[in-house]
Amino acid sequence: MLNTLNHKQEIRQFGKFVISSDNDDTEKLFNLLTGESFDSDIKYQEYLITMMKSSVFKYGEIELWINDKLISKGVISKELIKNN
Numbered sequence: 001m002l003n004t005l006n007h008k009q010e011i012r013q014f015g016k017f018v019i020s021s022d023n024d025d026t027e028k029l030f031n032l033l034t035g036e037s038f039d040s041d042i043k044y045q046e047y048l049i050t051m052m053k054s055s056v057f058k059y060g061e062i063e064l065w066i067n068d069k070l071i072s073k074g075v076i077s078k079e080l081i082k083n084n
Contacts (some may be wrong), residue, residue: 007022007067008020008021008022008065008067008068009022009023009024009026009027009029009062009065009066010019010026010045010057010064010065010066011026011029011033011057011062011063011065012062012063013057013058013060013061013062013063014033014058014060014061018057019056025040026064027064027066028069030062030064030072030074032047032051033048033051033057033061033062033074034074034075034076034077035074035077046061048076048078051053051059057076059074059076059077059078060075060076061073061074061075061076062074062075062076
């Protein structure tokens with residue numbers, strides 16, 4: 001994880017701002033949404049099922065921006081990606 005405390009962080013999807021924060025919670029959320037924080041597809045898909053019911057996010061590509069600089073791209077995927 002980058003040392004991003006007290007930096008403007010945003011997650012964008014389909015070219016539009018979705019969520020913003022001045023702490024590392026946004027980067028943690030990005031990692032959850034893209035499956036980076038999970039060690040199995042099953043846990044990731046269970047998380048997404050819950051998250052997508054109440055979230056402003058949609059399945060598809062997302063981007064992590066810090067201080068208006070693109071840091072990472074990822075995908076919120078319906079597919080099992082780790083085969084665990």
